Amino acid sequence: MAKQEVESEVTGNVWKVLKSTGDSVEAGEVIMILESMKMEIPVEAPVAGTIAQVLVAPEEQVEEDQVVAILDS
Amino acid sequence: MSWDKEVQELQRRRYLAQQQGGEAGIAKQHARGRMTIRERIDVLLDDGSFREHGRATASPVYDDNDELLEYVPANYIVGFGAIAGRRITVGGEDFTLKGGSPNAAGLRKSVYAEHLAVQYRTPLVRMLEGGGGSVKGGGKKGGTVGEPVFTEPRFKIIADAMGVVPVISAAMGAVAGFPAGRLVASHFSVMTEHTAQVLIGGPALVERALGVKMTKDELGGAAVHLRSGIVDNLAADEHDALAQIRRYLSYLPSSVYQRTPRYQVDDPVDRQEQALLSIVPRDSNTGFDMRAVLQMIFDTDSVFEIGALYGPSQICALATLNGQPVGVLANDCLHYAGAMTAEAAQKYRRFVEMCDTFHLPIVNLIDQPGFMIGPESEAAGTIRYGMAAVAAAAQSTVPWAVIQVHKGFGVATAAHYAPGAYILAWPSVESGPLPVEGGVAVAFHREIAAAPDPDAKRRELEDRLREARSPFPRAESFAVHELIDPRETRPVLCEWIEWIQPQLDTLLGPTHFPARP
Numbered sequence: 001m002a003k004q005e006v007e008s009e010v011t012g013n014v015w016k017v018l019k020s021t022g023d024s025v026e027a028g029e030v031i032m033i034l035e036s037m038k039m040e041i042p043v044e045a046p047v048a049g050t051i052a053q054v055l056v057a058p059e060e061q062v063e064e065d066q067v068v069a070i071l072d073s
Numbered sequence: 074m075s076w077d078k079e080v081q082e083l084q085r086r087r088y089l090a091q092q093q094g095g096e097a098g099i100a101k102q103h104a105r106g107r108m109t110i111r112e113r114i115d116v117l118l119d120d121g122s123f124r125e126h127g128r129a130t131a132s133p134v135y136d137d138n139d140e141l142l143e144y145v146p147a148n149y150i151v152g153f154g155a156i157a158g159r160r161i162t163v164g165g166e167d168f169t170l171k172g173g174s175p176n177a178a179g180l181r182k183s184v185y186a187e188h189l190a191v192q193y194r195t196p197l198v199r200m201l202e203g204g205g206g207s208v209k210g211g212g213k214k215g216g217t218v219g220e221p222v223f224t225e226p227r228f229k230i231i232a233d234a235m236g237v238v239p240v241i242s243a244a245m246g247a248v249a250g251f252p253a254g255r256l257v258a259s260h261f262s263v264m265t266e267h268t269a270q271v272l273i274g275g276p277a278l279v280e281r282a283l284g285v286k287m288t289k290d291e292l293g294g295a296a297v298h299l300r301s302g303i304v305d306n307l308a309a310d311e312h313d314a315l316a317q318i319r320r321y322l323s324y325l326p327s328s329v330y331q332r333t334p335r336y337q338v339d340d341p342v343d344r345q346e347q348a349l350l351s352i353v354p355r356d357s358n359t360g361f362d363m364r365a366v367l368q369m370i371f372d373t374d375s376v377f378e379i380g381a382l383y384g385p386s387q388i389c390a391l392a393t394l395n396g397q398p399v400g401v402l403a404n405d406c407l408h409y410a411g412a413m414t415a416e417a418a419q420k421y422r423r424f425v426e427m428c429d430t431f432h433l434p435i436v437n438l439i440d441q442p443g444f445m446i447g448p449e450s451e452a453a454g455t456i457r458y459g460m461a462a463v464a465a466a467a468q469s470t471v472p473w474a475v476i477q478v479h480k481g482f483g484v485a486t487a488a489h490y491a492p493g494a495y496i497l498a499w500p501s502v503e504s505g506p507l508p509v510e511g512g513v514a515v516a517f518h519r520e521i522a523a524a525p526d527p528d529a530k531r532r533e534l535e536d537r538l539r540e541a542r543s544p545f546p547r548a549e550s551f552a553v554h555e556l557i558d559p560r561e562t563r564p565v566l567c568e569w570i571e572w573i574q575p576q577l578d579t580l581l582g583p584t585h586f587p588a589r590p
Contacts (some may be wrong), residue, residue: 009385009408009409010408010409011447011448011449035358036409036410037409037410037412037442037445037446038357038358038410038442039358039360039406039410039411039442040358040359040360041360041407041408041409041410042360042407063449064449
């Protein structure tokens with residue numbers, strides 16, 4: 001099993017976290033939704049796997065390329 | 074006395090020149106999961122259409138009696154062939170010989186490929202695999218070094234070709250040095266996912282110069298270059314790469330002197346998709362799938378996206394509308410809210426210049442809140458690349474149709490209108506100098522600050538402005554040609570395609586600003 005980092009592509013705020021530790025996700029499945037530029041921006045799983053860790057919480061600010069979750073894939 | 078003896082010898086040499094790196098070299102290539110250059114050419118072209126140029130090129134080695142001891146074929150293969158019945162020029166390194174690094178005749182033929190394509194006005198397809206020059210060839214004492222001062226720079230024809238014929242390159246193995254330069258000097262490039270790398274300098278050079286140990290894949294594999302923008306599309310394997318090249322060429326003319334092809338299609342021009350009526354959410358903060366919009370408007374299965382992972386807020390694609398090839402621009406609000414980032418702007422400019430060069434009409438579906446803002450965006454120099462995109466649109470000479478789908482704010486929006494554009498809007502359009510939310514905070518900051526409850530005041534002002542944001546005044550003021558039911562988009566665009574046919578007849582020849590890498 002490999003650890004896969006999930007990054008935010010954009011600076012913004014965490015709006016909703018849809019998955020938690022232990023949830024399995026398909027590639028492309030939305031893990032959380034950020035709010036940036038007045039839009040809801042989904043953060044998708046780059047590969048299929050299981051959520052090992054969610055590193056941010058709602059209303060928290062994130063930066064471009066910040067790791068926001070870790071997947072076991 | 075006939076010339077039979079020489080003719081037989083010629084046949085033998087042609088045969089020898091086709092043996093590539095011999096059985097061992099070919100087996101090694103196959104073991105790497107790759108085809109040889111001759112196999113690639115066969116797969117790319119229509120059956121039996123290859124007409125090689127320089128069939129006997131090689132470096133012969135003779136014994137004292139002038140008998141042929143060894144015959145090393147030129148390691149670059151070039152010639153004409155056909156794709157869907159249209160002539161193209163195709164060339165590529167033979168990696169089974171000397172790792173693709175050019176031998177003497179091979180170098181001559183590789184430089185010839187661009188000349189051939191430009192002279193006969195055919196698209197050029199390069200199938201690249203190999204390194205650049207080697208220091209081994211230099212250092213001979215006596216004799217001449219370098220090129221004569223009056224020689225035309227070798228790179229001129231590479232640059233010139235991009236203004237005359239479609240140039241497509243595929244990375245099908247490690248492509249380093251000069252071949253990497255040729256790869257990007259293209260209108261479209263593709264690389265295989267697992268068997269190709271693109272490198273300015275390979276691992277040995279990098280370790281020597283920088284003391285950094287990295288593999289070829291870490292330096293220049295697919296994961297690096299789809300995001301760097303160096304390569305447009307990823308291919309699952311070589312067959313997929315070659316199929317993508319055939320597809321890309323189907324949208325383009327053979328040269329700037331010809332019109333784009335036009336196809337017979339079964340998709341009715343009056344097809345109206347019900348889903349278009351509700352695809353843009355009424356809540357303007359919620360995103361939607363712009364690619365689904367494209368599928369509903371353009372001819373069935375005709376949308377071919379280019380560079381999806383680079384500058385992802387901007388979609389660039391080729392498609393057909395009632396059989397007429399067009400360039401498609403659209404925004405993906407699920408990335409950067411559709412904003413123009415530095416990368417999206419570079420992708421946009423390059424694509425518009427390609428469309429202009431080959432006189433492809435452009436259809437642009439806008440949902441853009443403006444330039445991307447914030448510290449990363451400023452540091453990336455977004456405004457310069459953005460204005461280059463604006464300039465490319467403003468000086469474009471091909472027909473444009475613009476559909477204001479949703480947002481269109483700020484200076485970045487100027488990049489979406491060429492002179493004479495046919496402008497349509499959906500009822501979901503929102504536009505102005507700034508989005509209401511940010512705009513209110515800036516324009517009314519004193520009023521908001523002075524209010525007993527500033528937040529409530531800001532919300533009140535935003536609501537008032539939002540209510541006033543009706544789509545009708547722009548139609549009434551002739552600020553758009555038509556405000557349309559989104560379901561009418563395909564029929565309206567298909568009619569526009571017929572309107573522009575006389576213009577397309579007269580748009581032939583080179584542009585003032587040819588596409589550059």
